[in-house]
Amino acid sequence: MNVISTRQLTKRYGRTVALRNLNLEVHAGEVYGLLGPNGAGKTTTLRLLIDVIRPTSGSITLFGEPMSPRLRGRIGYLPGDLVLYDRLTGADYLRFCGAMRSHTDLGEAVRLAKRLDLDLDREAGELSKGNRQKLGIVQAFGHRPDLVVLDEPASGLDPLAQREFHAYLREYVDGGGTVLFSSHVLSEVEQVADRVGILLAGSLVVQDTVASLKANAVRELTFTFAEDVSAASFSGIPGVRDAVQASGTEVRCRVSGAVGELVRAAARFPLVNVTSHEPDLEDIFVHYTEERGDDD
Incomplete structure (x- = not known):
């Protein structure tokens, strides 16, 4: 089953084509890494998939259904330009996000925060870049979504936090979840992704397993x-x-x-x-x- 399926997905900003005829398939229970240089269309793709922006043409299917606001509650999202409320503690921020999703159980979020060594009692304005990133990751997974979409998730994480995060990703997928993440850190993608897509200038030039790509490289x-x-x-x-x-x-x-x-x-x-x-x-x-x- 495909959790994500796009057909001829295209996004234009005036004369600029940010994404061109994207046919992307992400299977249930896999980690899919979207690779590409800056400006390749990675963030545009992720924002289209979570319905933050709308396509110029083409279609998006999630969980076998056309994209709709009703599906948003099944998705967790970490933006590449994460913005936090500096006066809110981590716990307050998670409660705020939970209220918007009608999800009051913070059990999973607290467990993940402990794994990542994140102090939820500190205000966001006091957190380092790495700890702010951890908080963003925790909110993306905290409501136990079926699909998590992550834009450069390892940005700012130290090696120990990266290792723990990657281990959590595998556990989440083994438990039935699905992950789509973008990155330009190739070693990270190779380490955690089951399949990879490479975007260049708004076009998907290849989509395959890491093993198959290496075998034919x-x-x-x-x-x-x-x-x-x-x-x-x-x-x-x-x-x-x-x-x-x-x-x-x-x-x-x-x-x-x-x-x-x-x-x-x-x-x-x-x-x-x-x-x-x-x-x-x-x-x-x-x-x-x-x-x-x-x-x-």
């Missing part, structure tokens, strides 16, 4: 031989993007997909060593960004 293999071997010997091999002569006896190849044909070709020569640079999410992101730049 461009990787680099360096072959060292006992004698001089020309890089031209590897041109035309399926999957090889380019082959560079690093030295007389060393050839560096960039290859996508299976590497069997390349390795067999290298084995025809007196092969001494092979080293492989396995791609991470940063490599994949840069690859798609460069390809998009080439297309433009």
Whole structure:
């Protein structure tokens, strides 16, 4: 089942297209990471999904239903530009948010605050950036929503708080919840996301599992031989993007997909060593960004 489904979702501001024909699917019980550089359309997408702004065209379906105000109570949201009332304590702020949602039970919020080492008795104006972010996270999850939408959730969190937050995310999803979050911190997305979408210039250029993206990504293999071997010997091999002569006896190849044909070709020569640079999410992101730049 898809908790989120969009079809040809488009948002324009005058002549500026912030989001273009977005077809996004987020499955129940998964953590979905939305990646993209600044201005890619991540925040616009999240705001459309929670009905803060309305699309120029296209459709949004949540929990199998067209988007409507009635569904808002099933969603938790952390904005990227979180604004707090400085004179309210954390507990007061959570009660205020709960009243707007007709949810008075603060049990889950208090438990999460303790896990994140957040003092709910302090006024928001006294909190550091990291603790303000913790309070925003707590309010997003505090009413036990079915879907949580988070805009750069780890911003300002120290490593210990990040680790605890990521552990809580997994527990929340294992308990039946669904998470969609945006980030430009690639290591965070790789660590916690089940699937990833990459937005560039308002368009979704790829949507897949992290494992599948890495399996099909461009990787680099360096072959060292006992004698001089020309890089031209590897041109035309399926999957090889380019082959560079690093030295007389060393050839560096960039290859996508299976590497069997390349390795067999290298084995025809007196092969001494092979080293492989396995791609991470940063490599994949840069690859798609460069390809998009080439297309433009």
